[in-house]
């Protein structure tokens with residue numbers, strides 16, 4: 244087998260490896276992405292919980308004030324009844340004083356309650372808004388997660404096919420030394436070769452001297468990038 248043919252096969256291996264690495268990268272990326280979604284969602288959930296707690300507190304305050312007003316109104320009725328039934332002037336004056344005091348207290352509490360109603364409306368608006376955003380994000384992440392999982396499921400089968408294809412290409416190479424060398428570089432650098440069409444390494448982007456570039460094009464022996472050590476393969480081998 245001519246050396247150029249070996250390099251063509253090595254180029255095929257390189258390209259297959261790139262496809263395989265892309266799938267493997269996906270397998271790593273998907274769980275990370277899902278975790279990231281969960282983290283973001285947690286923030287939106289916490290925000291909603293915070294707004295809900297605030298709303299509940301205000302609503303509790305509203306209930307308390309309404310209860311106070313009801314009680315005071317009952318007192319007022321009581322005082323008025325007793326005033327009608329009073330037998331002494333002294334009793335009448337005391338009850339009249341209580342009635343005025345209670346009336347003032349009711350009116351003050353009602354003012355407070357009005358303020359609370361307003362706060363409650365505002366808090367409800369904020370709470371509903373936080374809920375809408377949270378639910379919207381939940382729906383979005385659910386859809387995204389499903390799509391990612393589907394992609395991952397498909398890729399598992401794809402990976403088996405591509406690894407099988409890779410084995411077949413390697414079997415055609417029939418040059419253990421070349422393959423070993425390629426594998427060693429791949430192991431340490433992530434990729435074992437660099438496919439070039441100009442005098443620049445496609446992987447590390449360093450310049451390839453003209454003489455070396457000419458040799459890569461001629462394709463008679465293994466040439467490695469002087470900078471990154473990857474096997475240089477000319478993209479358009481004849």
Ligand SMILES: [Zn+2]
Pocket residue numbers: 437444445446447448449468469470471472473
């Ligand atoms: Zn390089």
